[in-house]
Amino acid sequence: MTTSADMTMSAGGPLSTGGPLSTGATGSSGTPAAAGPVGPAGVAAGAPVGGVLSMAGRGGDTPAPEDHQYAPQWLELRESADADARAVDLLDPLRIRLANLPGRATGLTVHDLGCGTGSMGRWLAPRLDGAQRWVLHDQDPNLLRLAVARAPRAAADGSPVTVTTRRGDIGRLTAADLDGASLVTASALLDVLTREEIEALAAACAGAGVPALLTLSVVGRVDLVPAHPMDAEIAEAFNAHQRASDLLGPDAITTACEAFAQRGATVRVNPSPWQLDTRHTALTEEWLRGWVGAACEQRPELTERAEAYLRDRLAANAAGELRVVVHHSDLLALPRPTGGAS
Numbered sequence: 463m464t465t466s467a468d469m470t471m472s473a474g475g476p477l478s479t480g481g482p483l484s485t486g487a488t489g490s491s492g493t494p495a496a497a498g499p500v501g502p503a504g505v506a507a508g509a510p511v512g513g514v515l516s517m518a519g520r521g522g523d524t525p526a527p528e529d530h531q532y533a534p535q536w537l538e539l540r541e542s543a544d545a546d547a548r549a550v551d552l553l554d555p556l557r558i559r560l561a562n563l564p565g566r567a568t569g570l571t572v573h574d575l576g577c578g579t580g581s582m583g584r585w586l587a588p589r590l591d592g593a594q595r596w597v598l599h600d601q602d603p604n605l606l607r608l609a610v611a612r613a614p615r616a617a618a619d620g621s622p623v624t625v626t627t628r629r630g631d632i633g634r635l636t637a638a639d640l641d642g643a644s645l646v647t648a649s650a651l652l653d654v655l656t657r658e659e660i661e662a663l664a665a666a667c668a669g670a671g672v673p674a675l676l677t678l679s680v681v682g683r684v685d686l687v688p689a690h691p692m693d694a695e696i697a698e699a700f701n702a703h704q705r706a707s708d709l710l711g712p713d714a715i716t717t718a719c720e721a722f723a724q725r726g727a728t729v730r731v732n733p734s735p736w737q738l739d740t741r742h743t744a745l746t747e748e749w750l751r752g753w754v755g756a757a758c759e760q761r762p763e764l765t766e767r768a769e770a771y772l773r774d775r776l777a778a779n780a781a782g783e784l785r786v787v788v789h790h791s792d793l794l795a796l797p798r799p800t801g802g803a804s
C-alpha cells in the first residue's frame with residue numbers, strides 16, 4: 463500500500479513515472495517507493511537529480527501491477543517518521559476498550575493488515591500491556607518473512623508477544639477471518655484501497671465486533687517551507703493523479719469514517735503528520751521524487767518546469783534548508799459494545 467497513496471515507482475528518465483517496476487516498491491502516505499535497481503534508500507542506482515524513480519501503482523494513481531510490491535527499503539526509510547507521526551492520543555481510548563474485553567486475561571489477538579515489514583507491531587506492541595498474539599496479513603511473502611524476523615518480543619509490561627502470518631488479499635477479509643480478534647490495525651494502507659475494500663473491511667470489523675486502529679492515511683495536504691510558487695500546482699496535480707484510479711488516496715479517511723459509522727462504530731480521527739526536517743533528508747528526497755513524478759505523470763505539460771522545481775527542492779533538502787509536513791490522519795473505530803465493554 464503508497465499515497466500515500468503508495469505508489470510503485472519505476473526507474474525512468476527525468477521525472478518518468480513509468481509503469482510497473484520489475485522489483486518494484488512503493489511508499490505510502492502519499493509517497494513514493496522505489497523500484498527497479500534500488501539503493502539503500504530505495505533510490506535507483508545512479509539516478510540523476512531529475513532522473514526520478516517515480517511512482518506508479520496502487521495508491522499512487524496508476525494501476526497496480528499484478529506483482530505489485532512495496533520495497534522494504536522504502537518501508538524502512540519511513541519507519542521513524544511514521545513512529546513520530548502516530549496519533550498517541552488515540553491509545554488511551556483504545557486501551558480502555560481493550561481492558562474491558564471479555565477474555566482479556568488470556569491476552570490480545572491483533573490482526574495487522576498490510577503489515578509490510580511489521581512497522582505497526584514494532585510501534586504498538588510495546589505500548590500495550592499483556593500477552594499479545596499478532597496475526598500479520600500481507601500479500602507479499604517476502605515482506606511477511608521480514609516482519610517475522612523483526613517482530614517485537616515483549617509487551618509494555620514484559621508479557622510475551624508472538625506472531626503468525628497470513629498471506630492473502632485484504633480485500634477479501636471477512637468477519638469470520640477475524641474470529642477471536644481483539645483488535646485490527648493497519649498503517650499506510652487505507653489510501654491504497656478502493657471504496658469496496660474499505661466497505662468490506664468496515665463490515666468485517668463490525669461483524670466481528672472488533673475495534674480498528676487505522677493509521678497514517680494521506681489526506682492530500684502538504685506544506686513546504688520555504689514556499690515555492692509551484693507548490694500548489696504540484697500538489698493539485700499529485701492529488702488528481704491519486705484520484706485518477708479507483709483507489710481512494712486522500713478520500714480514504716472520509717470514506718472509512720462513513721463506512722465504520724454506518725455500521726454503528728464510534729469513530730475518532732486525529733492528525734498524524736510527517737514532520738520532515740534535517741533528520742529525514744533521505745526520506746524527504748524519495749518523497750519529493752515520487753510526489754513530483756506523479757504530478758508530471760498526471761500533467762505532462764508540467765514536466766520541464768517541474769524538473770527545475772525538483773532540482774531546487776532537492777538542493778534545499780540536501781543543504782538542510784527544507785521543511786516538509788505531509789499531512790496524514792489516524793482513525794480509531796470502536797464498535798458498539800456488545801457486553802460489558804465501555
Ligand SMILES: C[S@@+](CC[C@H](N)C(=O)[O-])C[C@H]1O[C@@H](n2cnc3c(N)ncnc32)[C@H](O)[C@@H]1O
Nearest residue numbers: 463464490576577578581600601631632649650
Ligand atoms: C504502504 S505499505 C505499508 C506497510 C506497513 N503497514 C507499514 O506501515 O510500513 C502497504 C502494504 O500493504 C500490502 N497490501 C496492499 N494491498 C494489499 C492487499 N489487497 N492485500 C494484502 N496486502 C496488501 C502491501 O504488500 C504492503 O506491504
